[in-house]
Structures are given as structure tokens and as C-alpha cells.
Amino acid sequence: MGTPVSQQTRDLYWRENRRLMLILGFFWFVVSLGCGVLWVEPLNRIQMGGFKLGFWFAQQGAIYGFILLTFIYALAMARLEKRLGLEEPDA
Amino acid sequence: MSLTETTYWVVGASFALYVVIAIRSRASTTQEFYVAGKGIHPIANGMATAADWMSAASFISMAGLIGLSYNGYGGSVFLMGWTGGYVLLAMLIAPYLRKYGKFTVPEFIGDRYYSNTARIVAVLCLIICSVTYVIGQMKGIGVAFSRFLETDYETGLLSGMVIVFFYAVLGGMKGITYTQIAQFCVLIFAYTVPAIFISLQLTGQPIPQLGLGGTLADGSYLLHKLDHILLDLGFQEYTTALRGSTLNMAAFTASLMIGTAGLPHVIIRFFTVPTVRAARTSAGWALVFIAILYTTAPAVAAMARLNIIQILEPEAGQALLIEERPTWFKNWERTGLLEIDDKNGDGRIQYHADPERNELVKLDNDILVLANPEIANLPNWVIALVAAGGLAAALSTAAGLLLAISSAISHDLLKRTLMPQITERQELMASRIAMSLAVLGAGYLGLNPPGFAAGTVALAFGLAAASLFPALFLGIFSQRVTREGAILGMLSGISVTLIYVFQHKGIMFIPGTSFLGNLSPNWFFGIEPNAFGVVGAMVNFTVTLIVTRFTPAPPEEVRVLVERVRVPIS
Numbered sequence: 037m038g039t040p041v042s043q044q045t046r047d048l049y050w051r052e053n054r055r056l057m058l059i060l061g062f063f064w065f066v067v068s069l070g071c072g073v074l075w076v077e078p079l080n081r082i083q084m085g086g087f088k089l090g091f092w093f094a095q096q097g098a099i100y101g102f103i104l105l106t107f108i109y110a111l112a113m114a115r116l117e118k119r120l121g122l123e124e125p126d127a
Numbered sequence: 128m129s130l131t132e133t134t135y136w137v138v139g140a141s142f143a144l145y146v147v148i149a150i151r152s153r154a155s156t157t158q159e160f161y162v163a164g165k166g167i168h169p170i171a172n173g174m175a176t177a178a179d180w181m182s183a184a185s186f187i188s189m190a191g192l193i194g195l196s197y198n199g200y201g202g203s204v205f206l207m208g209w210t211g212g213y214v215l216l217a218m219l220i221a222p223y224l225r226k227y228g229k230f231t232v233p234e235f236i237g238d239r240y241y242s243n244t245a246r247i248v249a250v251l252c253l254i255i256c257s258v259t260y261v262i263g264q265m266k267g268i269g270v271a272f273s274r275f276l277e278t279d280y281e282t283g284l285l286s287g288m289v290i291v292f293f294y295a296v297l298g299g300m301k302g303i304t305y306t307q308i309a310q311f312c313v314l315i316f317a318y319t320v321p322a323i324f325i326s327l328q329l330t331g332q333p334i335p336q337l338g339l340g341g342t343l344a345d346g347s348y349l350l351h352k353l354d355h356i357l358l359d360l361g362f363q364e365y366t367t368a369l370r371g372s373t374l375n376m377a378a379f380t381a382s383l384m385i386g387t388a389g390l391p392h393v394i395i396r397f398f399t400v401p402t403v404r405a406a407r408t409s410a411g412w413a414l415v416f417i418a419i420l421y422t423t424a425p426a427v428a429a430m431a432r433l434n435i436i437q438i439l440e441p442e443a444g445q446a447l448l449i450e451e452r453p454t455w456f457k458n459w460e461r462t463g464l465l466e467i468d469d470k471n472g473d474g475r476i477q478y479h480a481d482p483e484r485n486e487l488v489k490l491d492n493d494i495l496v497l498a499n500p501e502i503a504n505l506p507n508w509v510i511a512l513v514a515a516g517g518l519a520a521a522l523s524t525a526a527g528l529l530l531a532i533s534s535a536i537s538h539d540l541l542k543r544t545l546m547p548q549i550t551e552r553q554e555l556m557a558s559r560i561a562m563s564l565a566v567l568g569a570g571y572l573g574l575n576p577p578g579f580a581a582g583t584v585a586l587a588f589g590l591a592a593a594s595l596f597p598a599l600f601l602g603i604f605s606q607r608v609t610r611e612g613a614i615l616g617m618l619s620g621i622s623v624t625l626i627y628v629f630q631h632k633g634i635m636f637i638p639g640t641s642f643l644g645n646l647s648p649n650w651f652f653g654i655e656p657n658a659f660g661v662v663g664a665m666v667n668f669t670v671t672l673i674v675t676r677f678t679p680a681p682p683e684e685v686r687v688l689v690e691r692v693r694v695p696i697s
Contacts, residue, residue: 057219086348099210107411109407
């Protein structure tokens with residue numbers, strides 16, 4: 037807790053964090069509001085097994101995408117913290 | 128053993144389990160009462176969050192909302208909205224509030240916006256969101272009891288209150304966490320077992336998520352067949368039926384997502400894990416556990432709808448004879464969830480989209496989940512399990528909400544504002560008293576539901592999206608936003624949303640007081656009241672940022688606080 041962290045490291049950490057959020061946020065939008073709502077009609081012309089693709093995104097795919105994005109974020113942030121020496125000790 | 132006896136045994140066993148857990152996890156400090164001592168493993172917290180999150184609405188009503196009211200595709204707003212919020216929570220809110228390291232959501236808002244007024248406005252917003260939400264849970268408990276255990280509604284509600292009282296008042300967050308883990312196991316088992324059976328029966332595929340895209344006995348795709356049958360009956364196609372317009376669906380989804388990331392009873396679950404890192408992975412695990420139910424629900428929706436239609440029309444063009452309707456059908460007619468009216472007097476039940484011709488005059492959304500095991504001829508213990516699962520879903524959410532309400536009162540109003548001199552022991556006592564009052568209050572509202580009780584769960588999300596989320600987000604991502612900005616932003620966001628809902632649905636939902644009428648031509652860009660939270664959030668953001676420009680910058684210690692919550696150590 038007591039270790040001071042340089043302003044430079046803080047700024048770098050926050051910049052990297054925001055960059056990662058923007059990238060993942062973009063995919064968050066694409067899998068849900070994009071494929072599931074806005075572009076659902078053209079995607080529905082593609083049939084995937086018994087599913088129309090747009091419908092599949094809206095009722096299944098978006099959720100799988102969210103899980104993936106959340107874990108990618110957690111892993112990437114843990115790596116970033118390790119790289120910058122900002123790892124918390126396990127409590 | 129009769130069905131009622133089996134149900135008593137299964138529900139009784141689940142309640143006994145919760146009580147044993149409560150006795151073993153008694154809270155003895157405020158830290159344990161508010162945040163379970165910050166020692167919960169991220170996977171365990173993920174499970175508890177999932178139970179906290181999935182309410183009676185998710186368990187009992189959601190599949191029916193998707194399959195019946197929203198006719199398929201339109202119901203996707205709930206699926207995407209109530210899961211997508213976790214991505215926002217994991218990236219934008221949870222890790223920083225965990226780093227902040229204190230007990231409640233209004234506490235962060237009060238400290239970040241260096242103002243007790245901001246703290247109290249946040250407490251107010253929290254109570255408005257949580258109380259609208261908790262009424263629905265209490266009703267769910269009463270209804271589940273009365274339907275499955277054949278008690279009256281009041282007895283059911285009181286039994287539920289006694290159980291919640293026991294483990295929430297005694298154990299606080301610590302007791303709630305461990306019971307929620309048990310409740311998650313009960314509810315997810317109860318939801319998936321009937322789903323697997325119905326998927327096997329219809330498509331031969333044991334995994335419902337795949338069965339939804341699978342083929343029926345006649346070789347045609349399930350969804351394809353459902354589309355055709357519904358078109359024949361005068362409904363819209365299942366896989367493409369929009370809810371309102373594309374804009375309305377996008378707004379509805381976004382409101383539920385943002386609301387999820389702003390609901391205090393979910394956010395405080397992430398205060399219970401040991402590290403910032405654990406808060407992030409825990410959100411991922413919560414989503415995995417939630418997704419088990421949320422990806423099964425659309426399969427249940429489509430399969431149960433198809434099943435019901437096929438039962439009503441056993442041979443092509445030949446509707447079911449009223450006298451030949453199955454026993455489960457008669458049983459559920461007694462509860463009022465199903466109702467038939469043989470309008471043309473031919474002794475058969477015609478099901479049709481046209482209300483003039485439709486003879487299945489009442490087909491309640493909840494039927495899809497509640498009657499599913501009977502429709503599929505499953506054994507009694509599975510039916511009993513659904514009862515225990517519905518109760519677990521309602522109890523776990525009610526407990527989480529009650530904790531959020533009582534900690535806002537005992538910690539933010541008493542300790543941080545009105546009586547800062549009280550000791551930890553006194554505060555712990557105060558939080559137990561506040562929790563007891565919250566249980567009694569919720570029980571009272573469950574027994575005497577105000578006119579607006581039904582259909583307000585979605586409103587809670589709109590209100591959270593319009594009030595708390597922007598204040599939290601800007602508090603973390605901007606150092607410049609001022610207390611004046613945040614206070615006026617929260618007030619304007621929540622007011623705009625409430626006014627929009629009230630002017631279409633009646634002041635406090637009293638019919639007749641809606642001065643615009645709940646008519647879609649009067650909707651702002653065709654956005655329905657439940658989907659308005661995203662507009663409220665935009666109003667909040669705009670007001671906050673404009674007011675901030677014209678008010679003096681926050682003091683230095685706020686800058687230090689923001690710097691501190693952004694980085695996991697130091």
C-alpha cells in the first residue's frame with residue numbers, strides 16, 4: 037500500500053487502460069447493438085444451421101461475446117499491471 | 128407422495144440450507160456486515176453476484192416475455208441489455224470503486240463530489256431504484272408460495288420475510304454472500320433441468336442453446352417452423368418481429384445495459400473481493416454464471432411456445448377439443464394464468480393473433496417457465512425444483528437490495544452525515560435495525576402493493592441509468608467535474624426519466640393521470656417509457672458537463688482521490 041508510484045507510471049497505466057477500453061468497447065458495441073440490432077436485417081439473410089445469423093447474435097452470440105470481452109479485459113489489465121510493477125499482493 | 132408434499136420437502140430443504148449457512152456466517156464487524164470482510168474468492172463472488180442479479184423476473188418471467196409478449200426477436204433487448212451491462216461494470220465502474228475501498232455507492236459519490244448534498248441525493252436515487260425493484264421480489268415470493276404450496280399469498284410472503292430476516296439481519300453481506308451461492312446452485316439447476324428435457328423431446332439435442340438451432344422430428348428447423356406457424360396464426364415472424372422500431376430496441380437495450388452498471392446492489396458485490404484484479408475477473412465469472420440462464424432462456428421461450436401451439440392444434444387445421452385438453456392445462460386455468468373462451472361455440476380452442484378470433488384469452492408470460500415441466504411430462508421432483516428455484520431467485524435478489532438500502536441508511540445517512548460520533552458497535556447495531564425495518568417495509572409493500580408495483584422492474588434500470596451511472600462514471604474518468612454539476616446532473620436525469628414515464632403511464636402509475644396517454648404516437652422518437660433511461664442518462668451527462676464549465680474546480684484532495692482509485696496500488 038505504502039509504495040509510491042511515479043506520476044509517469046500512473047499516466048502510462050491510465051493511457052493504456054483507456055486505449056484497451058476503447059478497443060473492447062468498440063467490439064462490445066459491434067456484437068450487441070451492431071450485429072443484434074442495427075445490422076440485423078442483412079445478417080439475417082445469412083443462415084447458420086437453424087439460426088438466422090442476426091437473430092443468433094441478438095439471442096446468443098452477443099452474450100458469448102460479452103464473456104470473452106470481460107475476460108480479455110481482466111487478463112490484459114493483469115498483464116499490464118505486472119509489466120508496470122503495479123501488481124497488488126494477494127490478500 | 129403427492130406433488131404438494133414433494134414441493135414442501137424440496138422447498139423446506141432449501142430453506143433449511145439457507146438457515147444453516149446463516150448461522151455459520153454471522154457478521155461481527157461493520158466490515159463483515161457491509162462487505163463480507165473483503166475476503167470472498169472472485170469465483171464465489173461471481174456466483175453470488177449472479178444470484179443477486181437474477182431475480183424472480185429473470186427466472187419466472189423472462190422466457191415468457193421473450194416468447195410471448197415480445198414475440199421472439201423483440202425480447203432480445205432483455206438478453207443483451209441484462210448481460211451487456213457487465214462489460215461496462217467490469218471496465219468502467221467495479222475496479223475503481225473496489226480500489227476506493229469503502230462500503231457504499233453513495234459514500235463514493237459523497238467523497239468524490241466533496242459534498243453531503245451529493246451523498247444524500249445519491250442515497251435518494253439509490254432508495255428510489257432499489258425500492259421499486261424489491262416490491263417485485265416480495266410479490267414473486269408470495270406468488271411462488273401460493274401457486275406451488277397452495278398456501279395463501281400472505282402466508283407465503285411472511286415465510287419468505289422470516290427467512291430473509293434471519294440471514295440478512297444476522298449475517299449482513301457475509302451471510303447474504305454464502306446463501307446467494309447456495310441459491311445460485313438451486314436456481315440454475317432448477318432452470319436448466321426442464322430446459323434440457325424439453326430440448327431433448329423436441330430436437331433430440333440435450334444442449335438447449337444448440338437445440339434452438341436444431342431440427343425437429345420432421346426434419347425442419349425449429350425456428351423455421353415456428354416462424355411459419357406464427358405467420359399462419361396471424362402473428363409476426365418469430366425471428367424478426369421488432370419491438371417498436373430499431374431505435375426503440377437500441378434505446379431499450381442501452382438503458383438496461385447502463386442501468387445494470389449503475390445499480391448499487393450489484394456494484395457493492397464487487398466490494399467483497401480482496402483485490403482490484405479480483406473485481407475484474409469476478410465480473411467475468413458473474414457473467415459466465417448469468418449466461419448459463421440467459422442463453423437457455425431464449426431456447427425455453429421458443430420451444431415452449433411451439434409446444435403450446437402444437438398442443439392446441441394436434442392435427443393440421445384441427446384445433447384442440449376443449450374436453451380433450453390436458454390436466455396441466457386445467458390446473459393452470461384454476462390459477463388464472465390460462466383462460467379460454469369458446470367464442471364460436473364449436474367446442475374447440477382456436478389460438479389466433481386476432482383478438483376477435485382468439486379463444487385462448489389469457490396466456491400469462493409466467494406459464495412458459497412455470498408449466499414447462501408439466502407440459503413436458505416431467506416427474507414431480509422437477510416441478511418441485513422449479514418452485515424452489517423461483518423462490519431462490521426472488522430471495523437472493525431481495526436480500527441484496529435490502530442490504531443496499533439498509534447500508535445507505537445506517538452508513539451514509541447516520542454515520543457519515545447525521546451522527547458521525549457513533550462507534551462501530553453502535554453502527555453495526557444501527558445497520559441491523561435498518562435492515563429489519565427494510566425487511567418490514569418491503570413486506571408491507573408486498574402485502575399492500577401500491578398501484579405501480581407491476582411492471583416497474585424495468586423502470587428501476589432506467590432510473591439507475593439516468594441518475595447513478597453518469598455520476599459514478601464521470602467521477603472516475605474526470606477530475607474536473609464539480610459537485611454542482613453532479614448534483615444537478617443526477618437530479619435532472621432522474622426527473623426527466625420519471626416525468627417521461629409518469630406522463631405516459633400516469634403519475635405514480637395511477638391510471639387516468641397520464642396526461643399524454645400511453646400511446647405510441649406521443650412517444651419521443653417512438654421510444655417507449657421503459658427504454659427512456661438512456662435519454663435520461665444523456666440529459667444527466669449534458670447537464671453535468673455544462674454546469675461543471677461554469678463552477679469552480681474541485682479541491683486538491685479530490686484530484687488525489689481520483690488518482691488513487693485509478694491505480695490498483697498506492
